[in-house]
Amino acid sequence: MTTIALSNVPDLTMAVSVPRLAGIEHPFGQIMGRPGDRDGQRAVLTAVLEALEEMKVPGSIRHLPFEWTGPEKEAQPPEPPPLVGYLKWHPWELPRLFSRDLPGGQAGKR
């Protein structure tokens, strides 16, 4: 199957060697566009599929031209994720997250 990954953190996605990558500067939670913005969402999907069709070299990336107008802190989760709350009370564990050295010997590092 032929695949393409859309990403708003293309630097990270590219680092894991995906075959095709379309970068988009949209916030988490509304990566395809705002609720109800049918034209905008369709334009994003169309651009991603066009990029897939045109990419001939493994590891290709296309930075999509869509501009996001809105605050960077738009649309936060209603409550902080569990890990954020945990690290607030256990800040000495933060280096484990950075190194992906998970508690209990779970796989993290490559």
Place this chain on the structure above:
Amino acid sequence: MAKIVDSYRFLDGITKRLIRSWINLETPREIPWTPLANPLSDCTVALISTGGIALKTDRPFDQEGERRNPWWGDPSYRIIPKTAKSEDIHVYHMHIDPRLGEQDLNCLLPIERLEELAELRKVGRAAQSHYSFMGYLLDPREFLEKSIPAIIGHLRADAVDVVVLVPA
């Protein structure tokens, strides 16, 4: 001037440092590559979202498990039929605002937009089913060993040619 996406625009200070740290942990590897064999207008296209989306009639993703162990993420996946509407689903990902995807599923899994492109003959057809899993997976082993082969099986059974991976 051509746009270059800012990978760090929507991240706070610590998360920016975290992402840079994770990038430095990665090593170059062989890139898996399947060329596009036919024009998109002849292809069956499926979507996969990391939004932790499930039908309300399906088993929820395990949020309590993540609350009990914040280092853990649910490694399972769900099938989202092509006919699903926003009112049929729930978004379980706890690191995004789920209300946006629940208000409009297409923010995270553009099912209806894909159907429109099929009607316009931009793609051959939308797959019968699409898929979702939790994007928060610090330990991906069980997901890679169990969920990925199962999803691939479904995609092959549905004769899918093209898969678009949509992050949350």
